Amino acid sequence: MKAMGAIIVRDLRLGLRQGGDLLTLVLFFVIVGVLMPFAVGPDRPLLAQLAPAVIWVAALLAQLLFNERLFRGDFDDGSLAVFRHATIPLEMVVAAKLVAHWLLTGLPLIAAMPILALMLGLDGQGFWLAVCSLALGTPALAAFGAIGAAVTVGLKRGGLVAPVLVLPLSLPVLIFGAGAFDLARLGGSSQALLLLGALSLLSVTLAPFAAALALRISGE
């Protein structure tokens, strides 16, 4: 556990000290939300109706942009080779990096939600649904992103390939994430949220194994 903690602390330190990247992520997310009212016009009901789609597309694209960083730096400076000789298996290394990655790319999006809620005219219920669906869905996005980043880490133009690989996997997250709002509005149950949680649990459990396997091969 100490080794996993060391990885999380290191990645958080690196992420926060090179704060520019983190700011870019949040800005991207917020800017999409800010631009939307100008593009759509001052029609508040319509904006509120579009809000789930806007929030989720913005979240998905923001995370896609940053997934490549997950293993790239460690691959380039040789850390990835040394990870193979750690006292914990590579799967646990990947799991720890995934936790840090979500804290750096998922949590800031949730923290930025109040601004988006204001711009898109979400009411209190809509805001909390957005926070819940992002909290439940972004771990899955990060997990799928980790698999894509691991598969493409050895490729020079991996940044182009990974999103194409990850996008089909991420679509269910997008569908259920945006769907969580509508179901609630129609008075339906929160099944979409439950499915979103299940998706996250499953992908976060399996991703370390898949990504570690890919990293072992890409090192050759």
Add this chain to the structure above:
Amino acid sequence: MINEGLSRMPETGLGVSALALSRGGRDILAGLSFSLEAGTALMLRGPNGAGKSTLLMALAGLLNPDAGQIDHAGIDPEAPKYGHLHYVAHAPATKSGLSVAENLKFWVDLLAGTPVDIEAALSEAGLGDLGSIDAGLLSAGQTRRLALARLIAIRRPLWLLDEPTSALDTAGAAWVGALISNHLRQGGLAVIATHLDIAVDGNVKTLALGGQIQ
């Protein structure tokens, strides 16, 4: 300087038989066999492209052999698979954005699991007063010293070193030689790819690899 008072390493050995390696579809080495007992260093010599680094990668478990066997003798089967070796390659595995001490502390947490005197290890590596400096500001030679500080901070019996003296000055190269000599005296093993002479006391073998890229 180098701590002589440490206990001996666990008795380990390294055996390679009929090893064949290729990278990117090109055959690099074939039919390679050797064995090393505790307290021995093996110097890999040969021109660029002879397969020195490739052999080290295979020994470090980073590259699957096409044929042949690599046996790590005397390893606790319950222990993590590669928990007995250090691999220091050209890439230093240090991060700019973390201080020198934080870099070493991170690898200690990940590779050793037991508390280590970071300050002592850094000063032994000649980085004693640089602990709080960003590792990205170090010179190439100092970065190499930081990478080699892992060898001091975390005791492991098998060292796989790729050009350990590159970017180091004369004093640095002598320090690496003394470090390896001391490691051998404690019953450690080392496989070193180098094109520069490293002065090592003890049982040193040399393996010349052919230069042809097939």
